[in-house]
Amino acid sequence: MRIWKKAFGWIKPQEKLIFEDKNTDISSDKQPLSANLEINLALLGKLMGEAQDLIIREFSLGHDEHRAAVVLIDGLAEKELVNEQILNPLMLEIRFEIPRGSNELFNRIKKYGIPNTAIKEDYTIDGVINDILTGNTVLLLEGVDRALMISSQGWKDRSISEPITESVVRGPRDGFTETLRTNTTLIRRRIKSPDLRLEGIKIGTRTQTDVVIAYLNGVAKKDVVDEVRTRLESIKIDGVLESGYIEEFIEDRPLSPFPQVERSERPDKVASALLEGRVAILVDTTPFVLMVPTVFFQFIQASEDYYERYYIGSMIRVLRVLALMVSITLPAIYIALTSFHHEMIPTPLALSIASSREAVPFPAVGEALIMGIFFEILREAGIRLPRPTGQAVSIVGALVIGQAAVEAGIVSQAMVIVVALTGISSFAIPAYNAAVAGILLRVPLVILAGFFGLFGILTGLSLILIHLCGLKVFGINYLSIVTSAGEGEYKDFVVRAPWWSMFHRAGRITGKSKKKT
C-alpha cells in the first residue's frame, strides 16, 4: 500500500500548495512611505538588494533646491520617455510657481508637471516596488510621503510575426507576442465592441504575472466566466512562466490524456472563439492564449477551414478525421491483422507482408514498438535541434536508419510504411498537443493488439470512448455535438456549412442557441 502511495500519490491534486513560501518579504511588507526622501531611497535600495539595473536619479526641481528622485529599472522602463516626460518638464521647463508646502507641490506636479497618460499615487513601499518592477517610473519628493507612479513601460519586444506552430496558406499572418498589451490589442483590433471584456488578474506570488480573462459580455455564458475567474483566483503558485502552468491548474480532469484546454497563438482563432461565446485567457510573457471550454472536435478544426471555401474546408476536415483515426489505430490494426487475423488481409497483400517479414527477428508487436519509439525520438530530436542540424537528423533518420534497417532485415518494409504513415497522419492534426496525446493512446492499443488482436483494439477503443463520454470541460460534454447538439450545431462539425447558412451560435457554449447578432 505504501509503495502504491509513494508511486502514485502525486496523482491526487494537492489541496495545499507545495510552493507556498511563508517568508516572503515582499507581500508581508506593507511599510508606508516616509516623508524623508533619503530614507525612502535607502529603503528602496535595500529591498531591491542594490540591484545592478536599478536606476535612482536624484535631481532638483527647476531652479529651486527642492529635492526629488526618479526610480526605475533599466531596460523595463523606456529611458527616452522618462527624460522627455519627467525629467525635462521638471528640471528645465517647469511652468508653475513652486509652492512652499511639499504636498501642494506634489499635487501641482501631478496636475501640471508630467505630460504622461497614466499616472497614479501610492503610499507604500510595497506598491512602489511592484510598480517599478512592471516598468513604471516612480517619482519621489522630499517631504512627501506619497509616490507618483508614471507609466513608462518600454522594453525590448519581439515584433508581431507569423505564428510558427500554426501556419496557414490563407488567413491573417499576425501572431501573438510575449507582451500582454500587444496581445490584447490584436484582439481589440478584431472585435471593436464595447462588449469585449478584459478582466485583469495577477497570478504567481513571485512572478506577479498579468493574466487577462477575455470574453464577450452577453455572448459568453456567465457561469463559465465565473467559473474561469474562480479557478484562476484559486491558483496558488510562486511563478507562472507560460500559459501551460495555468492550463494544468484549470483542467477538469488532470489525469486524462486528452487536452481539455485549447491553445493558440493566432489572434484570429482567439477572436473567433470569443465570438462563439468562449472565454480566452491571456498570459503575459507567452504568445499562447488559452481558450475554454473546449470540446474534442475543436482539435481537428483549423482556422483556415473557415477562410477557404466550404467545400475545401469540409474536405480537409474529413481528411483530418481520417488522419486522427489512422494515427491512433493503424499500427494496432496492422499488428492485429498480421498476428491474429491473417484471413482478413487480401491474399496478394498477405503474401507481400509475409515476404517482407521473412527473416525479421522480432514479433510484429515488438517491431511496432521499436519503430514507434525510434520515430518519436527522431521527431523530438528534429524539434529540439537547431534548424540546420535538424535536417541532418531527418536525413540520417529517414535514409540511414529506415533504409538500412530494412535492408539488414531488422524491420520489415511494411512496418516502416505503417510507422511513417502513422507519424505523418499525426502531424495532419492541427493541434500539436492533441497529436502528441495520440501517442499515449497508440502505444497501449499496440500492446493490446499484440495480446488480443482486434478484440484488444476494440476493448481499448471502448475504454477510450467511455472515458471521453464521461469527460466534461467547464460543464460541457467533451464529446458534445456527437452526444448532443443544439440547433444548427451540426453545421460546424466534420463538415463546415457555408457562412451564409450558419445563423446560430452553438447553444452548448452560450447556454442557449441564439441568432448571431
Place this chain on the structure above:
Amino acid sequence: MERKLFLIILMLCCSLFIAGCWNSREIDQLAFVMGIGLDKTQEGNIKITVQVAKPSTFSKSPSGGSDNEKSFWVASSEGKTIFEAIRNMATFSSRRIFWAHNKVIIIGEKMARDDISEILDFFCRNPELRLRTWIAVTPGEAGKILEREPGMEKDPSSAIENVINQTVWTGKCYRVMLKDFLEDYLSTATYPVAARIVSKDDSSNIKMSGSAVFNQNKLAGWLNEKETRGLLWLKGQLSSSIMVIPCPLDGRPLSIELIGSKADIKSEFDGQIPRFTVDALASGNLSEQACQTDFTNMDNLRKLEKALASAIKDDLESVTKAAQTGIGLDFPGYNHYLHRQHKDRWHELVEKWPGLFKKADIIIHVKAMIPRETLFARPLNPVKHNNVNKIRIEASNEITR
C-alpha cells in the same frame, strides 16, 4: 477501497500475460495454401495435395530470390480421412499450413465418383476454410492440375481463380463457389453442378471446359461446353457468350456476342405427364462477319436472327437431352418450376419425379434479336478500280430504293 482497486489492477495486469497470444501467429510463420487438390488413392486413402505460395518470391525487392525459383510449392500427404491427411502434412511442412486464403478446391474424378460428402462436411466445418472458394472437378488426378506452372501468374491457383473468373465471357463452364454448391447439395430437389477443369496436354496450361453433374454425393456425368452453355441459359446465369453461326445467305461463319439472355419456363400438365415450355429471349451484337452480306438490310437481319435462334435452340435441346436421356437427372431444375407453378399437385409428384422427368415433354421456343442496327458497319470491302463502277451502281440502286 484503494487496496481493492490495487488488487484488481494487479490481477488484470497478470491476466495480460497469462491469457495473451494463445493463437497469435506471425504472418511469416504461415504457409498460405492457395489451392487444394483431393484424390483417392489405389488403397482407398485420401490424398490431399496443397499448393502453397512462397512469399519471398512475391516481394519486389532484389533479395527476394532469383527469377528461376518457383514461386509455389506443391506438397501432398495421405490419410484415411481428410483431416488426418492434413495433419500428416505437419510432419514435413516447416510452416503452419494456413487455409484461409485458399482459392480453389479441385476434386479428382476417382474421388468424385466415389463420395464427396466427406469433403463437403470437412470444408464447411473448419472455420479457417472459406465458403467463397471455387470448386471444380477434373477428369484424372487433381494433384497434377496444381503442379502446372501457369504462363502469367506466379502460382497455379491464382491462375485457376482468374481463369474461372474469365469464364463469364465464354459461357463454356459452369463456375460455382463452395457455398452455392453446398446449397444445391443440401437442397431436396437440386442436383449440384461443378466446373470441369482439364489440363491442356500440349502446354502447361489448364482449361475450364464444361461441367460435372453430381447425383447427391457422387459424380453422375460430364457436360460438354455446348451443353453447359444450355444449362447456364436455363439457370439464367449466362452473362455473355459468343455464338458462331453460319451466315444464312452464304454459309460463312459469323460471330454474335450474346448481351442479353433470359429463359422463361412454364409448366402445365398433359394428363399425368408434365409439359414444359421454355421461352428463351436472346439479344446479341454482331461482332464479326466473314461473309459479305449487308445486314443493314432488315430482311437479311431477320434471317440472321432466325439463324441465331436456331443455334441457341440447339444448345438448349442438347442439355435437355443430356438431362433426360443421358445422365437422367433433372439437374437443370425443371422441378422447381413445377413446384412453384403447381404447388397443389407437387406433393403427389415429388416421389416419382425422377422417373417422370424422363418422360416429360419439353418444348423450346427461342426468340433472338439483334438490336442496335445503327451500330452496324457494312463489311469491309476493298474497292478496286476495276469494279468501282459496279459498286457505284449498286449504291445508287440502294439510294433509289
